[in-house]
Amino acid sequence: CWLQQALRATDNPVIDAAVRLGNVLGLPVLVYHGVREDYPYASDRLHHFILGASRDLAAGCRARGLACVQHVDRSGHRERGLVYRLGADAAALVLEDQPTFVARWQTERVAERIEIPVYAVNGACLVPPAVLGEGIGGRSGFLRRHEPGRAAWTVADDESTDIAPYDGTLPFVPDTLEGDLDALIAELDIDHSLPASAAFPAGRAAAETRLMRLIQDVLPGYATTRNDATRREGASGLSPYLHFGVLGPREVMRAVEKAAVGARHSIKFADELLGWREWFHYQARALAKPEQYDRVAGWARATLADHAGDPRSHLESLTAMLRGETRDESWNACQRQFLRFGWMHNNLRMYWGKRIIAMTPDPETAWATACYLNDRLSLDGRDPATYGNIAAMFGGSPGDTDRPVYGRLATRSDGSTRSRDGGAAWLAKAAS
Template sequence: MTIDRIIRGNEQSILVDGAYVLVVLNRALRSEDNPVIDAAIAHASQLNLGILVYSEVDETVDYACERIFYFILGAYRELAIALKKKKIKCVQVIKKAEDEDILQLLTSKAAVIYTDEDYTHWDRAKIQRILDVACQTVFLVDASRLVPIRQLPTNLKTTPEFRKAHNKLRDTYFAQYKAVNEEQLIALDPVKDLPIEHNFAHYSDHDLENLLKQCNINHDIKISALHPPTQAEINKRLAIVKTKIVAKYKWIRNNPALEYSTSQLSPYLHFGMISPQQVLAEIESSDIPKSYTWKFRDELLTWREWFHYQAFYNPNLHCYDSLPDDAKETLLDHADDPRPDLCSFEDIIQGRTSDRTWNAAQREWLNTGWLHNNLRMYWAKQILRFTKTPQQAWDIACYLNDHISLDGCDPATYGSIRWAFGDGKPGYSEKPIYGKVSPKSDRAILNREGMKQWIETRTSDLC
């Protein structure tokens, strides 16, 4: 753990009569390679206090649904089990509008607070909630990225600029990847006399499903069987990355029909069940030459962290108005162009448009909570054809991204949508509907091995 991942979030003082060091985990939902927990342990040992880990999932958030809540609660369960082995107390709750504010109750007894820092508007709201109730120092810790964003130069404008700056720091920060000092952890006294000690360590899958039925959330978006939120699933996927994907990734990554064309680790990275350092360590432990693994590493480190970098400097990454002016202007110039493929909102959600490739992609996403990145690029571009205005297209793209996707509400997924709406190199000529925003056809998609059958399997009920 390194000090340059940590910043002070407020001007409050450490409370000398505090009973523990409080760790609030929003998206860094893991016990290993977690700099938030590591920093808290180091500070707690100085204060001769124990640490308490707290997480809450809020029933009132806009994207609350069975699929996302089940994944979060599963991640909580794995975290609680791992922390119990380390003899660290944790409290986990579903926050309901009518209930007592557990966060406020626990902060009132804390000497100091540590929390993970992420940068979408959802993440910023969670941090602000902590700052609003805290009467003591709050430290924010960069726990989601290999290279802490504040250690990178400001004003990087392009992906090549970012890649060059980021690459210079990768070895330094990867070398710091290590487990917390166990002797320091053993020396901490367990936290006692808590007003609440609830967590999900002992909940079965069935228990979690029954609990969700009682929640005031969207019950139409069902749990994804494809991505169980367990450490066992992460371990399985890491093994697949190492043995079946990374050496061939450069050549197979654009074919959604192949079973092992991508890692599908994005939901686990999004909710912090695994760190990029842990993924990188698995790759580096193989005998595969770096000349074969560079593309996978580039997607994991350059592209993912580039979008996080953008979110850090642009808190409105999710807003249509934050798109480049040139993109908005050209889309506005063509806002009145004929749109023969207009669809209702319901037909868009259910994948009942005139475009079978798009329908297959949407149905895959709706049914599983995950979509291959190459199809996401095509998916986002086409929504401009199905809606009356560019703003409406943007709103629907973000709505679906946030509500059905297990890795939605993320800088990388917002970045993908922004690319589709013109945040990048313009097209070579002006096109109806798109203007100078480059369109994308499905010609290359259909030419890939197995893709026609992949599409047919998901759209066979359509005429």
């Protein structure tokens, strides 16, 4: 069982599928997770979050009676082709069905080359996109198929096994991750300028704390406060833990459904977690490259192209944008959430993304810049949901007004934050 992003030991459909298959074959499951130095945007921030999750994954697997081995690629510890080498003595390979970034590229390559049966299992969604079928053109059609199917996927128990954990030979010496992760990460040839996020600690305990915070502090007013970036309880902050699979949507929804809150709040949260997030996963699965500009609606690309030559008085350098040091205080406040926390409130993201169109010389550069900043800085970057959100910033529904630079694309002001009580002061502090 090869994991890349579904980094949890329980309520994990990928592991459960492997255990079920192992039980049928009478064979033990070996869970493997590895991290390389050379994946795009590798940094202290991402490695710390990933390795913290992986450490807890291994402990959780042991508690389930499963063997889990890990490898951290670094100088003096190079192990190329480990998935193939581990697969040489395996009966089958169970891996993640992930539609974006390295997880997709590596999965597709391994499935083409390895000489054993490969089973791809979705571990990121409540309702696996594959069961919904093809030909869904919009979110309303998606919801008509998705909502009736949710109940069938809401309840599931972890698969159990009586087979002893794998204790056979391995083609490498595994890392244990039980020591000082900071010291290990310091050895790596990655981006050390981007520190780990203090706001989003790594590991299963931190994820469970976030989930408890959702139920106690966020969900009781979610439908009212969700769009207010100035309020701490205005967002769940679960997306980093969902992206790396430390939490799964089934576990989250079980907690939400048990919560003593008004129906409108739980319904709104379910619409965000399942109605939007899983719609973006479904979209990404149908796209050859979900991170590319050509996924943006044709009308939006056309109107932006018509205005690509318009004068742009708000151009900024990539360095100024990366550091959150542009002439736009509100945009800087957004960007510095990425820099400091590795996360940005969704309401701020809409303003952030729309403004990038005016800050860059053409729409293609705007798209590339938005993806670069999101993927490098954000813990939930490189994800179907964040790529889907960026596509929505560049698309949506066409407006009646034709504006310079934007054409018929809707713009976004900072008024939803600045006009609130204390909003201007909050933006000034966030931008400092």
